[in-house]
Amino acid sequence: MPELPEVEIVKRSLKNKVNYKKIKKIIISNRNLRFKVEKNFENILEGRSIINVSRFSKYIILTLDNYIYCLIHLGMSGTLHLINYKKNEKITNMSFYHSKILPIKHNHIKIKFSKFMIVYNDPRRFGFFKILKNEKELKNFFKRSGPEAISSSFNLKYVQNKFFNKKKNIKNFLLDQNFVSGIGNIYANEILFYCKINPFKIARNITYKEINKLVKYSKLILNLAIKYGGSSIRDFKNTKGVTGLFQNEFKVYGKENKNCSRKNCQGKISKFFISNRSTFFCNLCQK
Numbered sequence: 001m002p003e004l005p006e007v008e009i010v011k012r013s014l015k016n017k018v019n020y021k022k023i024k025k026i027i028i029s030n031r032n033l034r035f036k037v038e039k040n041f042e043n044i045l046e047g048r049s050i051i052n053v054s055r056f057s058k059y060i061i062l063t064l065d066n067y068i069y070c071l072i073h074l075g076m077s078g079t080l081h082l083i084n085y086k087k088n089e090k091i092t093n094m095s096f097y098h099s100k101i102l103p104i105k106h107n108h109i110k111i112k113f114s115k116f117m118i119v120y121n122d123p124r125r126f127g128f129f130k131i132l133k134n135e136k137e138l139k140n141f142f143k144r145s146g147p148e149a150i151s152s153s154f155n156l157k158y159v160q161n162k163f164f165n166k167k168k169n170i171k172n173f174l175l176d177q178n179f180v181s182g183i184g185n186i187y188a189n190e191i192l193f194y195c196k197i198n199p200f201k202i203a204r205n206i207t208y209k210e211i212n213k214l215v216k217y218s219k220l221i222l223n224l225a226i227k228y229g230g231s232s233i234r235d236f237k238n239t240k241g242v243t244g245l246f247q248n249e250f251k252v253y254g255k256e257n258k259n260c261s262r263k264n265c266q267g268k269i270s271k272f273f274i275s276n277r278s279t280f281f282c283n284l285c286q287k
Contacts, residue, residue, distance in 0.1 A: 001076050004148065004182030005225035007058045010080060014060065015053035017082060018118065022049045027110040034075055034128040037109070044068060044131055045111070056142055057181035068131065069138050075126030081119040146180045149218040154180055159211050163203040170206060170214075171199035171274045183218065186253050187225065189280045191217050193252045198286045199279050200272075224249070252280040260285060 002010070023045050031037040045064070052063040062070040074080070109120040109129060120127070132138045147153035162179055173179050174188040183191070192199050195213040197206070206214070228249065251261050256271040260282040267284025 001184055002058065002074055003184035003187055004058060004150070004222055005187070007055055007060060007074065007182075008226050009229055010074070011053055011055040011060050014080065014118070017116070018050045018062075018113065019053060020049060020051060021113045023047065023111060024114060025110075025112040027112065028108065029110075030108040030125070033108060033122065033125050034073075035130060037129055038131060041129065041131060045070065057145060057148060057177065058184075061138070067135065068133055069135075071128075071130040071132060071138075071141070072120075073127050073130075075122060075124065075128070077124040078120065078122040078127030081121060082116055083119060084116045086115075144178055146176070146178050148181045149183055150222050154215060154218065156211055156215055159215060160208075163206055163211065166203040168203050169199065169274065170197055170201050170203055171277075171279055173203050174218075175275070175277065180218070182222070185277045186250075187221060189253045190251060191221055192281060193286060194221065196286055199274060199281050201287075252282065255280060 026042040026045050028037055028041065048064040048066060048068075050062050051065050052061075054061045054063065058073060060072040060074075062072065064070065072080075106121045106123045107119050108122055108125070111118040111120075120129070130141075132141060147158065163173070166173075168176075170192065171188055174183050174191065175185065189199070191214070194217040195210060197210055197214070252269050255269045258269045260267040260269060262282065262285050265282060265285045267282040269280055270283045272279050
């Protein structure tokens with residue numbers, strides 16, 4: 001599943017192409033996504049211009065010129081592809097999960113503009129498109145979501161209050177979108193390594209010093225991943241077809257039985273499962 005940095009890359013690329021562009025036509029081949037696409041989806045979007053593309057957590061938000069919002073979540077396997085009409089439509093000339101050939105079978109939604117179209121492709125259909133009719137509905141949708149880790153609201157005081165007397169382990173806390181938004185499994189593993197915190201450690205036992213590190217490295221790693229263009233796991237590439245580079249910076253994710261990369265540490269990377277999610281950590285320096 002794309003995490004905050006990857007969705008941010010998609011958002012920036014999409015904004016660069018569709019901002020202030022008028023939607024000419026919507027074609028839906030399959031409404032049965034994670035949530036069924038509503039019947040009047042086409043009528044709501046057709047003829048409207050997109051005046052902003054923003055993001056919260058792992059959600060892309062299209063703002064229409066009448067201030068209706070279209071929420072996009074890519075799910076596990078959802079991808080957005082830009083197809084220029086002047087070129088062969090079977091070829092993805094710009095893709096957020098790059099593939100030379102766009103597999104027609106799983107193309108569920110096409111958003112057509114005057115010179116190009118955006119195609120939503122999703123083999124597993126865990127993603128969704130949702131219409132929110134006004135700003136109040138938008139705020140209500142996210143009212144239970146925690147602050148983004150890269151925001152100023154994710155700070156020492158906030159984390160201390162959330163951890164107080166809690167028996168949940170720190171790894172599950174980081175993956176809980178009601179606690180902090182946008183961190184997924186890959187970055188949770190990396191953040192905990194930098195903090196030298198064992199993923200099984202109970203939240204109420206996390207020290208003041210460790211909380212400071214958690215806040216610091218959550219922001220640092222996510223911002224660095226954005227700078228590097230995201231992490232290319234399987235087939236993620238940016239809109240120019242260039243592989244994201246942050247996977248080259250991984251210290252623990254996918255490195256089971258490798259030597260710990262921390263200076264002077266003689267440990268090895270262990271792999272366990274926490275809540276059915278693969279969890280990587282150094283068996284020596286993460287305490």
